[in-house]
Amino acid sequence: MNKRGHLWGIGVGPGDPGLLTLKALEALKEATVIMAPLASSREESAALQIVKEWVDETRLRVYGFPMTREPDSLAACWREVADEVAALVEKGEKVVFLTLGDALTYSTFNYILQQLAGKIPPECVTTIPGVTSFAAAAAAENFPMVCGEELLAVIPLPDGPLSRVRGLVRESDTVVFMKIGNRLKELMAFVNEEFPDRAAVFASRVGTPGQYLCRDLDRLPEGVDGYLSVLIVRKAGIKP
Amino acid sequence: MNKRGHLWGIGVGPGDPGLLTLKALEALKEATVIMAPLASSREESAALQIVKEWVDETRLRVYGFPMTREPDSLAACWREVADEVAALVEKGEKVVFLTLGDALTYSTFNYILQQLAGKIPPECVTTIPGVTSFAAAAAAENFPMVCGEELLAVIPLPDGPLSRVRGLVRESDTVVFMKIGNRLKELMAFVNEEFPDRAAVFASRVGTPGQYLCRDLDRLPEGVDGYLSVLIVRKAGIKP
Numbered sequence: 001m002n003k004r005g006h007l008w009g010i011g012v013g014p015g016d017p018g019l020l021t022l023k024a025l026e027a028l029k030e031a032t033v034i035m036a037p038l039a040s041s042r043e044e045s046a047a048l049q050i051v052k053e054w055v056d057e058t059r060l061r062v063y064g065f066p067m068t069r070e071p072d073s074l075a076a077c078w079r080e081v082a083d084e085v086a087a088l089v090e091k092g093e094k095v096v097f098l099t100l101g102d103a104l105t106y107s108t109f110n111y112i113l114q115q116l117a118g119k120i121p122p123e124c125v126t127t128i129p130g131v132t133s134f135a136a137a138a139a140a141e142n143f144p145m146v147c148g149e150e151l152l153a154v155i156p157l158p159d160g161p162l163s164r165v166r167g168l169v170r171e172s173d174t175v176v177f178m179k180i181g182n183r184l185k186e187l188m189a190f191v192n193e194e195f196p197d198r199a200a201v202f203a204s205r206v207g208t209p210g211q212y213l214c215r216d217l218d219r220l221p222e223g224v225d226g227y228l229s230v231l232i233v234r235k236a237g238i239k240p
Numbered sequence: 241m242n243k244r245g246h247l248w249g250i251g252v253g254p255g256d257p258g259l260l261t262l263k264a265l266e267a268l269k270e271a272t273v274i275m276a277p278l279a280s281s282r283e284e285s286a287a288l289q290i291v292k293e294w295v296d297e298t299r300l301r302v303y304g305f306p307m308t309r310e311p312d313s314l315a316a317c318w319r320e321v322a323d324e325v326a327a328l329v330e331k332g333e334k335v336v337f338l339t340l341g342d343a344l345t346y347s348t349f350n351y352i353l354q355q356l357a358g359k360i361p362p363e364c365v366t367t368i369p370g371v372t373s374f375a376a377a378a379a380a381e382n383f384p385m386v387c388g389e390e391l392l393a394v395i396p397l398p399d400g401p402l403s404r405v406r407g408l409v410r411e412s413d414t415v416v417f418m419k420i421g422n423r424l425k426e427l428m429a430f431v432n433e434e435f436p437d438r439a440a441v442f443a444s445r446v447g448t449p450g451q452y453l454c455r456d457l458d459r460l461p462e463g464v465d466g467y468l469s470v471l472i473v474r475k476a477g478i479k480p
Contacts, residue, residue, distance in 0.1 A: 018263030110384040127379035135342045139367035144350040152394040171408040
């Protein structure tokens, strides 16, 4: 009789290998297969970079995914990856699925979980949470993010105009903007309009050798982009 | 000449010692003083419980704080704790300040940072982020929390009626409710009204031996309370 394997979805944090949790490291060491994502436009997997000192190539499976927001292509891709994961677990492999940041905050693992439903028993799946990019960005700048009764909104930039999220922005005290991509200038204009008295942290590739941090949004240099970036805005500023 | 010490504010996660980060563990091992909070109404510090296997009593300083929302008493307390921390760092001590969950998401360390401004040089302070209770609760139930363009709101229950946060709730796709305390029944009534088609996870003391998890809010047993609890509600439910 074949003994079933296991799947761990682990959030590896946004960049600094030191932000890996003890539990995630344990899963990494025990794994027989480590699945790492590679966007078709990039040469390296950002999630793999973070844990590479614990991953040897013999256990590694890199899977590609299309750089598209087209729902059918994406669903087909996640279904294929989920089928591969399910087959591995069925064969008895101990599979670790890497995701950047936290495992269920805007991560691929959300889709894999949904595609796996009915394919492997729930007791064969363990999610290990991780540190989000915005928690790491606030920490890197010792930036008081949310206290007391303050309301926090986390907003991945929408397809289409930013005015779509104005309602949420106006109801919140601190706003985290994610998935900024090539829309940083547009976002700055929106933030200047909505948050005249703000304090803010912009963080790009936080915790990696290419980290860039900036608290004065008016001094963001040309050439800074929004890839793997996060912007935290605190509406009322910081009062000493 | 006296060499200045250092302060690390570390988020120890919500309960499971395995969710400590490698960096936080390193700071804990290097510390000469470990500051742990104790609410005046409790016998044990929840944050200390999580890391106790790495903390010997000789390095430990437990500080009390009043169970009040009265701003002046709280400010006086945080000022006193910050003064103590500043004096320790000035003497050359390596101080670790423990907080539950992430270090800057509704944690005491936000107040300590603000009170420390001007008392010790910024380069003597390092914040180490951690895993939040809601990331851990979603993970414990393999619950897809936020994907794609979905909007996330994090809401500590307000003093006064829940209708104060209705605007934010209606603008979001997934809502995390925190600081539920003794208002769980009231919150359930609000959630039933606002989210008829929801999927949800209620988690109390996630990751501790007293952990309680529940996805069917209609079956929450009598006697479950909201202390160290979090409720995640996904407005549209989970679609397979």
